[in-house]
Amino acid sequence: MSLINAEYRYNSTQKLLFGVLGLVIFLAAWWLLAEALAVDRPVVEINTRPPSSLSLDPAEIAARDSILRADSVAIANATEFEKDYPLLSPPHLVLAAFPTVFKPQGESWWWPETGKPQGIVPNALISIWRNLQGYFWAVFLSVIIGIPVALIPAVRAMFARQIDVLRYIPLTAVFPLFVAAFEYGEELKVSFLAFGIMVYLLPVVMQRVWETEGVYLKTAFTLGATDWQLIKTVYLPSVFSKLIDDIRVLTAISWTYIIIAESLNRDTGLGSLLYIFARLGKMPSVYAVLIIIVVIGYLQDRLFVYMNHRLFPHKAFKRTRPGMKESRLGFYTLLGVPLLYILINALTDGALTAMGPFILIVCLAALLLILYGEYLLRFAQPTTQNDTENA
Numbered sequence: 027m028s029l030i031n032a033e034y035r036y037n038s039t040q041k042l043l044f045g046v047l048g049l050v051i052f053l054a055a056w057w058l059l060a061e062a063l064a065v066d067r068p069v070v071e072i073n074t075r076p077p078s079s080l081s082l083d084p085a086e087i088a089a090r091d092s093i094l095r096a097d098s099v100a101i102a103n104a105t106e107f108e109k110d111y112p113l114l115s116p117p118h119l120v121l122a123a124f125p126t127v128f129k130p131q132g133e134s135w136w137w138p139e140t141g142k143p144q145g146i147v148p149n150a151l152i153s154i155w156r157n158l159q160g161y162f163w164a165v166f167l168s169v170i171i172g173i174p175v176a177l178i179p180a181v182r183a184m185f186a187r188q189i190d191v192l193r194y195i196p197l198t199a200v201f202p203l204f205v206a207a208f209e210y211g212e213e214l215k216v217s218f219l220a221f222g223i224m225v226y227l228l229p230v231v232m233q234r235v236w237e238t239e240g241v242y243l244k245t246a247f248t249l250g251a252t253d254w255q256l257i258k259t260v261y262l263p264s265v266f267s268k269l270i271d272d273i274r275v276l277t278a279i280s281w282t283y284i285i286i287a288e289s290l291n292r293d294t295g296l297g298s299l300l301y302i303f304a305r306l307g308k309m310p311s312v313y314a315v316l317i318i319i320v321v322i323g324y325l326q327d328r329l330f331v332y333m334n335h336r337l338f339p340h341k342a343f344k345r346t347r348p349g350m351k352e353s354r355l356g357f358y359t360l361l362g363v364p365l366l367y368i369l370i371n372a373l374t375d376g377a378l379t380a381m382g383p384f385i386l387i388v389c390l391a392a393l394l395l396i397l398y399g400e401y402l403l404r405f406a407q408p409t410t411q412n413d414t415e416n417a
Contacts, residue, residue, distance in 0.1 A: 053117050060116040064109045115310040120317070123310035127299075127318070146299065146318060153295040154322065156212075157284055160219030162365045165273065168224050172231030173261065186232065192225040198286065215287040215295075222283035223276050230272045231265065238264045267338045274330035281323055333357060336396075349402030356395035363388050 036044065111119065127146045175181050175189065201218060208214040242260050251259065288297025296319055303311040335341060336353045343350070367385050 056114075057116050060111055060114040063113045064111050066109060111309060112307075113309070115313050119310040120313045123308070123314045126308075127303075127311050127314045146296075146315065149294055149296050149299055150318065150322065153284055153288065153297070156215050156219065156288075156295065157280055158364070159216045159368055160223060160280060160284065161273070162368050163216065163220035164223035164227055165269075166365075166369070167220070168227040168231045169265075172228050173235055173257070173265070176232040176235035177257070177261070182232075189232065190229050193229060195225060197222050197225070197283065201286070201290070210291040210293075214291065215284065218287045219280060219283045223280055226276060226279065227269075227272065231269065234265045234268045234272075235261060237268070267341070270330060270334050270337070274327060274334075277323055277326050277330070281319060285319070336399075347403060349399040349404075351399070353396050353399030353403065356392045356399060359392035360389055360396065363392070 115123075129145055172189075175185050197218075200221075204214050204218045204221075208217060238261055242264065243256070246256050246260050284295070285297040285300065288295035289301045292298040292301050296315060300312055300315050303309075303315065336350075336357055339346075339350050339354070363385060367381070371379065
């Protein structure tokens with residue numbers, strides 16, 4: 027029996043056992059590699075702050091040499107050693123670092139009295155909000171630029187090739203241009219992230235427009251649709267139903283760029299925490315933050331899959347079912363209201379900032395509507411077996 031094209035399929039119990047076995051093998055390999063890269067550090071008490079080496083005073087130079095000589099002798103004569111993991115921390119140390127990551131230096135899990143976030147929770151929320159803003163601007167600009175370029179022959183002839191080669195721009199090399207334009211502010215991080223996503227998403231939007239099936243276009247022409255009706259009823263649904271999968275793939279890239287921006291401007295965010303922990307030599311905390319970023323990215327990926335089935339139910343269901351309309355309306359509200367808030371706030375220079383609590387209330391109401399739609403969807407009588415599996 028071929029191992030590649032085997033007809034045998036594992037049941038749920040076997041998949042669970044294989045998943046647990048794979049996790050055990052991964053952790054064992056991680057631990058063995060960490061032990062192989064570990065070094066023995068002598069347990070001695072040394073003076074880590076000798077007099078300044080820039081001084082030309084003979085007395086200070088002699089004192090410095092004496093301290094360094096004493097430290098060298100202490101290290102050479104050490105009899106007690108402990109393992110140090112300068113590159114890769116083992117799993118048990120990373121696990122033990124999570125309390126420090128969530129509550130560093132005895133500060134609050136949220137915002138301490140100083141007003142600057144210290145723990146992982148507020149910094150993660152800040153990074154997620156920046157990520158969402160970058161996604162909005164990237165999708166918004168890619169759609170309003172990509173669709174006209176793809177549809178209008180003259181515009182396509184002028185700009186299609188230039189847009190296609192944008193993907194080859196080394197984004198880390200153009201970061202100084204964003205610094206010069208926005209300095210080290212919030213706009214720098216959001217604009218850099220939006221540009222990093224847009225250079226990949228813009229050619230994809232154009233490709234999705236060209237992939238629109240001709241049968242739908244011919245049907246619309248037969249029914250006498252105008253150009254605007256053609257865009258509204260054929261091109262936009264076709265593009266967005268495929269574009270959500272492309273946006274989902276770009277989730278990992280977006281976290282790369284936001285961490286780069288936050289590491290260079292170390293005020294808030296997960297990138298700032300990573301840089302600080304690395305500079306302090308707290309490698310277990312660095313890996314703990316990396317694991318948290320991976321978990322957030324995975325949850326975002328699952329959220330995109332869920333949204334894909336609810337916003338475009340034809341991908342998961344063969345017939346309309348109770349709850350679909352409520353769930354879709356809730357998602358449109360949950361996505362549209364914050365995005366409209368971001369757009370108007372940017373165009374009016376923060377005029378809607380005071381409406382933040384109202385926006386939050388609307389989003390909570392939309393979330394309740396989604397839950398109500400899910401309740402109807404789950405308890406509705408499934409039309410086919412396929413509907414039951416994909417619900």
